[in-house]
């Protein structure tokens with residue numbers, strides 16, 4: 484996919500993310516009593532389930548574990564996949580202490596290789 488298509492997919496997914504939290508996209512209105520009112524965590528769980536069961540939205544859309552923003556993982560961010568569960572970081576959160584601590588973890592299989600290179 485092109486950067487433009489990735490941006491559109493990210494925008495559509497952000498609209499769904501906000502919709503599930505009660506913020507209607509432009510041009511849509513629903514009866515007040517039918518407006519979804521999920522928390523951000525619940526809304527993301529719905530999107531994650533749709534990605535896994537129906538392949539939409541594109542599962543390259545990830546949610547940053549630090550700031551909670553959505554991002555397209557083909558264009559930015561990092562995933563540190565070890566320990567109890569994978570951790571996702573958008574570009575804005577890669578320089579945080581949480582990322583650096585997780586990257587230095589003894590569980591990081593890439594850590595030992597990097598130390599060997601340094602030696």
Ligand SMILES: [Zn+2]
Pocket residue numbers: 547548549550551552572573574575576
């Ligand atoms: Zn972030």
